[in-house]
Amino acid sequence: MRIGLADTTFSRVNMAEPALAIFKGKTVERYTVPGFKDLPAACKRLLTEFHCDIILALAWVGKEDIDETCAHEANQGLILTEVLTGKHIIKCFVHEREASGDQKKLKEIAVDRAKKHAENVLALMKGKETLTPFAGKGLRQGSLDAGGL
Amino acid sequence: MRIGLADTTFSRVNMAEPALAIFKGKTVERYTVPGFKDLPAACKRLLTEFHCDIILALAWVGKEDIDETCAHEANQGLILTEVLTGKHIIKCFVHEREASGDQKKLKEIAVDRAKKHAENVLALMKGKETLTPFAGKGLRQGSLDAGGL
Amino acid sequence: MRIGLADTTFSRVNMAEPALAIFKGKTVERYTVPGFKDLPAACKRLLTEFHCDIILALAWVGKEDIDETCAHEANQGLILTEVLTGKHIIKCFVHEREASGDQKKLKEIAVDRAKKHAENVLALMKGKETLTPFAGKGLRQGSLDAGGL
Amino acid sequence: MRIGLADTTFSRVNMAEPALAIFKGKTVERYTVPGFKDLPAACKRLLTEFHCDIILALAWVGKEDIDETCAHEANQGLILTEVLTGKHIIKCFVHEREASGDQKKLKEIAVDRAKKHAENVLALMKGKETLTPFAGKGLRQGSLDAGGL
Amino acid sequence: MRIGLADTTFSRVNMAEPALAIFKGKTVERYTVPGFKDLPAACKRLLTEFHCDIILALAWVGKEDIDETCAHEANQGLILTEVLTGKHIIKCFVHEREASGDQKKLKEIAVDRAKKHAENVLALMKGKETLTPFAGKGLRQGSLDAGGL
Numbered sequence: 001m002r003i004g005l006a007d008t009t010f011s012r013v014n015m016a017e018p019a020l021a022i023f024k025g026k027t028v029e030r031y032t033v034p035g036f037k038d039l040p041a042a043c044k045r046l047l048t049e050f051h052c053d054i055i056l057a058l059a060w061v062g063k064e065d066i067d068e069t070c071a072h073e074a075n076q077g078l079i080l081t082e083v084l085t086g087k088h089i090i091k092c093f094v095h096e097r098e099a100s101g102d103q104k105k106l107k108e109i110a111v112d113r114a115k116k117h118a119e120n121v122l123a124l125m126k127g128k129e130t131l132t133p134f135a136g137k138g139l140r141q142g143s144l145d146a147g148g149l
Numbered sequence: 150m151r152i153g154l155a156d157t158t159f160s161r162v163n164m165a166e167p168a169l170a171i172f173k174g175k176t177v178e179r180y181t182v183p184g185f186k187d188l189p190a191a192c193k194r195l196l197t198e199f200h201c202d203i204i205l206a207l208a209w210v211g212k213e214d215i216d217e218t219c220a221h222e223a224n225q226g227l228i229l230t231e232v233l234t235g236k237h238i239i240k241c242f243v244h245e246r247e248a249s250g251d252q253k254k255l256k257e258i259a260v261d262r263a264k265k266h267a268e269n270v271l272a273l274m275k276g277k278e279t280l281t282p283f284a285g286k287g288l289r290q291g292s293l294d295a296g297g298l
Numbered sequence: 299m300r301i302g303l304a305d306t307t308f309s310r311v312n313m314a315e316p317a318l319a320i321f322k323g324k325t326v327e328r329y330t331v332p333g334f335k336d337l338p339a340a341c342k343r344l345l346t347e348f349h350c351d352i353i354l355a356l357a358w359v360g361k362e363d364i365d366e367t368c369a370h371e372a373n374q375g376l377i378l379t380e381v382l383t384g385k386h387i388i389k390c391f392v393h394e395r396e397a398s399g400d401q402k403k404l405k406e407i408a409v410d411r412a413k414k415h416a417e418n419v420l421a422l423m424k425g426k427e428t429l430t431p432f433a434g435k436g437l438r439q440g441s442l443d444a445g446g447l
Numbered sequence: 448m449r450i451g452l453a454d455t456t457f458s459r460v461n462m463a464e465p466a467l468a469i470f471k472g473k474t475v476e477r478y479t480v481p482g483f484k485d486l487p488a489a490c491k492r493l494l495t496e497f498h499c500d501i502i503l504a505l506a507w508v509g510k511e512d513i514d515e516t517c518a519h520e521a522n523q524g525l526i527l528t529e530v531l532t533g534k535h536i537i538k539c540f541v542h543e544r545e546a547s548g549d550q551k552k553l554k555e556i557a558v559d560r561a562k563k564h565a566e567n568v569l570a571l572m573k574g575k576e577t578l579t580p581f582a583g584k585g586l587r588q589g590s591l592d593a594g595g596l
Numbered sequence: 597m598r599i600g601l602a603d604t605t606f607s608r609v610n611m612a613e614p615a616l617a618i619f620k621g622k623t624v625e626r627y628t629v630p631g632f633k634d635l636p637a638a639c640k641r642l643l644t645e646f647h648c649d650i651i652l653a654l655a656w657v658g659k660e661d662i663d664e665t666c667a668h669e670a671n672q673g674l675i676l677t678e679v680l681t682g683k684h685i686i687k688c689f690v691h692e693r694e695a696s697g698d699q700k701k702l703k704e705i706a707v708d709r710a711k712k713h714a715e716n717v718l719a720l721m722k723g724k725e726t727l728t729p730f731a732g733k734g735l736r737q738g739s740l741d742a743g744g745l
């Protein structure tokens with residue numbers, strides 16, 4: 001199986017590094033675009049022209065309202081791509097608003113989320129029930145788990 | 150007929166349990182994904198690769214604005230999947246904002262909604278007019294019925 | 299020609315009744331779903347599996363913000379279905395916010411809108427210029443006409 | 448070439464009149480629907496069943512929030528139709544909020560916008576670079592041009 | 597390879613000029629439409645009828661709320677076009693709100709963004725990893741780079 005890794009030059013953290021460490025030994029196709037609104041096209045190409053089976057899409061969202069609108073559009077496009085192709089694109093988005101102004105915390109969120117979502121990619125590659133033992137457990141990426149009630 | 154059951158590790162309640170109790174004796178394919186934005190791809194795969202005829206999608210939505218935006222994107226993707234495939238995906242979403250802070254009440258909502266929507270899945274499997282006697286009756290899932298006017 | 303009539307158990311008024319009175323003598327296929335977010339799938343099925351030529355979709359929208367968001371998603375899904383199939387789905391939505399708290403007025407709106415939109419279905423079945431004499435006349439459903447300027 | 452002209456009975460101004468004056472001598476197919484959310488289906492039908500090459504869609508948007516949401520849905524549906532068919536639909540929308548309460552001004556906006564967008568339809572029919580001499584010139588429909596910087 | 601360049605008469609700056617300077621020596625197909633909501637149809641036509649491999653779409657967004665809504669619709673349509681065709685459309689949008697009232701600054705943003713995104717088009721034409729050395733570097737178009745953390 002072949003993993004796609006899509007990322008951007010807009011991002012302020014190279015989230016591909018921690019993800020690639022998790023993907024060590026796997027076949028990975030990388031695709032870097034300018035901004036996160038370019039991710040849906042990159043993912044469509046990774047799935048159809050570069051024969052990937054699943055994708056990890058890494059996005060960094062600025063702090064302005066327009067950035068949040070763009071993130072919404074990017075997510076809609078990624079989900080559209082998933083539905084049309086029947087393949088998973090794990091959407092790893094880091095929003096600057098999550099830790100307003102605190103650059104150290106933002107980087108920690110980005111690295112933790114990229115790692116955990118890379119693990120999620122590997123789990124989904126194994127089968128549709130690989131994550132079932134964790135259903136309803138309140139797992140989180142980029143922060144501590146919320147836990148089950 | 151084959152029922153799909155899609156759920157997440159993000160959820161804080163394992164809503165699949167009460168749903169599976171309702172589905173007892175039926176053929177069920179389960180698919181667990183990390184977050185609710187991954188549900189459209191899972192449902193597309195359940196319908197096309199795992200030959201399901203109808204799906205119950207279980208989602209838990211966090212209390213932040215970004216969670217609500219993600220829920221919107223997930224719903225759009227699920228409806229897109231329904232329209233493209235011509236199959237029902239019953240969208241069972243529990244929003245933390247429905248019972249801000251009250252974890253006990255949230256769990257009650259989640260269990261009640263999962264059960265009632267599992268019953269809705271069974272009703273829709275029987276035919277397009279199985280629910281017609283209840284049209285306009287103000288039925289609700291997760292709370293008391295509003296009733297007809 | 300065959301008319302589809304899609305409605306919900308969520309609605310607090312059985313809007314199908316006044317609509318069916320208008321459709322008297324016509325072939326009608328009815329489809330009842332739990333909530334209005336299930337209408338796009340029902341309409342797709344009415345158009346493709348039950349061979350309907352046009353649909354009247356009856357929706358009742360609750361008073362909360364989440365209900366309005368759901369109504370938006372349902373409308374997007376219905377319009378998507380129309381564009382993909384090239385068939386009209388007349389979207390008859392009643393919003394509780396239109397008459398906050400006044401149940402009698404809400405019911406009046408619902409009945410009037412269902413009747414007038416059922417008439418619109420019949421007009422569109424006759425041809426694309428049947429309504430042309432009324433273009434720009436400020437017609438309304440559920441209330442008095444606004445009139446032309 | 449064949450021009451489609453789609454309009455509504457919801458509109459308070461018969462914008463088709465000034466548009467038809469501009470289209471004099473051309474083959475025009477007209478399609479009148481109840482509300483502007485019905486325009487995407489009408490346009491899809493004009494393009495596929497009535498063999499139009501380009502469309503002018505005339506919409507009047509009420510002053511309430513729900514009207515603006517509907518306008519958003521209508522625009523999304525029209526753009527979807529354009530992308531799927533590869534044909535232009537010039538979206539001539541007049542919003543009551545543009546001239547709150549001033550009916551005379553609203554009518555002026557509507558007539559001016561319909562005329563100028565009818566001219567745009569004719570220009571696009573001639574070729575993809577017919578409007579290129581005006582690129583970046585800050586042209587407006589329904590008001591004075593903003594001009595280039 | 598063939599580059600598409602789509603722009604509008606609505607824009608107050610002729611952003612095609614600085615972009616064409618960057619594209620010097622390349623085969624470019626230009627397409628000018630009235631407003632930015634017409635860009636998705638133009639881009640679909642550039643990709644399918646005019647055989648372009650990648651597109652630079654130049655949009656100018658007015659300062660009103662309705663302009664921002666239209667920009668959202670245009671972006672959704674462009675991303676839809678990208679996903680359906682598997683081709684990149686670099687979305688170069690300038691929002692008047694970015695420099696409220698300051699026309700000189702707006703023009704500077706527009707020219708800088710058009711140039712840098714034209715360079716991005718050339719980079720993406722070379723391959724999917726041409727921009728990879730800049731991943732996570734916080735690059736910006738229309739302003740100074742934010743930089744990596």
